[in-house]
Amino acid sequence: MAGGLTLYTCAGSRGLRATWAAEEAGVDLDLKVLPFPPRHLAPEYLDINPLGTVPMLVDGDAQMTESCAIAHYLAVTSGSSDLVIAPGEADYAEYLDYTYHADATITFPQTVYMRFAIFEKAKGWGDAGLAYAKWFEKRLVKVERRLEGRDYLCADRFTVADICVGYALVLAGKVGLDERVPESLKTYRERLTARPAYQRAVAREEEGLKAISA
Structure with a gap:
């Protein structure tokens, strides 16, 4: 990796995938925790990322702005081969599929649900929020079936695919969607969040949040 690495994020956002991957891979990050939403509360960030996203x-x-791609990049460029599945290795296709599935198919309805049911609840869009909550629930079936008889998604080991999918399950617990997560996936989530690297990642983000809130 060229030079130092800087990660801009908000505590508990999709950027947790990147912070977590860095901790798993032993990557030294300059972690810049921003207030949420940064486009309004840290407008200077728009000079760095015109999208204003984290x-x-x-x-x-x-420069990278996609959480699952960043997690994969950190694992690959750090040489943490156990965290990725290489071409030609068993479950390579599945590794790619679940890594992309995590954000495009699972987290997407979560973010729309959050907008309708949490951030803009006063506008009376509760029915739309409920529709996306149901969408999220139905999209979990693929992961649920994949994990039948498995501890992890690919190659019988923990990988970036687990980080990416695992974050979506963590988010569900934070935004009122946990009743839609089946028990088997809650058990899987407990296994992932018990990892020391996950706990270090959360602690780092919380420390960063406290620093900007002080």
Whole structure:
């Protein structure tokens, strides 16, 4: 990796995937925790990322804004081969599929639900929020079936795919969607969040949040 790594994020956001991957891979990050939403509360961030979204990883001239891609990048470029599945290795296709599935299919309805049911609840869009809550629940079936008889999604070991899917399950517990998560996936989530690297990642983000709130 060229030069120092800087990760811009908000505590508990999708950027937790990147913070977690860095802890698992032993990557030294300059973690910049921003107030949420940064586009309004940290407008200077727009000079760095015109989208105003988090996370954003800066590695020399490289800039990345997709949480699952950042998690994969950190694992690959750090040489943490156990965290990724290589081409030609068993479950390579599944590794790619679940890594992308995590955000495109699972987290997407969560974020729309949050907008309708939490952030803009006063506008009376509760029915729309409920629709996306049901969408989220139905999209969990693929992961649920994949984990039947397995501890992890791919190659019988913990990988970035578990980080990416695991974050979506963590988010469900924080935003009022936990009743839609089946017990088997709650058990899977407990296994993931018991990992020391996950706990270190959460602690780092919380420390960063306290620093900007002081």
